[in-house]
Amino acid sequence: MGSRRKQAEEERREKLIVLYDGTCNLCLASVRRLKELQSTAILRFIPVQSLEDTYETIPELSAVTEDQLLTKMHVVEMDGTVHAGAAGVVRILRTVRGWRWLAPLYRVPGLRGVADLLYRIIAGRRYEWFGRSDESCHEGVCALPKRD
Template structure:
């Protein structure tokens, strides 16, 4: 937890190279001290579902980026991106985020988000794996892992367990 209190959490698909690249871009260009990015694969989705009164689900986390506030509000897809942009201290990005929340731009933003999400394997930073359903991506990742990666997978599982333990009390604040 930071000294300013809990922060919103951006929950994204850590198996998707395009999604991970987009989050790294946001961490470099936007002020990441006001929010935290967490791959849904390392989050305790049951605890987040309980925290948000069922607004977070594995299905939803697999199909759209989620912005979760400490006030238990959950925004998905384009509105999650808008909330992230609103959270930054950079005026141009904040203005874009604000524009994405009002009709008709919110409708346009949702359409663009769905178009990008459906074609994320073709986007810069995307890979063919991004087009696969989540279960198939995990299987493909396991097939591509080198022989010595089993211990790394175990270590990642242990750190994921620690991450999901901290997800029981999400470190989030209202926008």
């Protein structure tokens, strides 16, 4: 009976898909940290570079190019709502215990613009400031070179 209750709770939990740059050291560190935090939602993290390799279909992003996806993090809700950049970060924070209090600040006049600007500046310089991981490595797993 306990496992059925747990399964029912899991089915009711909100599900969010988080698309991020899998070669960005800042992005990788942020995803690692988010995985450690307690979220009320089920967060599924997918590197943009691996999107084609997953079985995930996200119709809301079908018209968005990979280059556009790489400019900022995208958070997709199960109802199709897409949050990008700072709005995506805020959407995730709304589900994380101990950090929820930050989310309403995004609605304060003027703070949204500041948050969006800071996000764009950091995202635009993320490789320069934080470096880039090997493109053949995602989530700690590296692809082996193909043999001839």
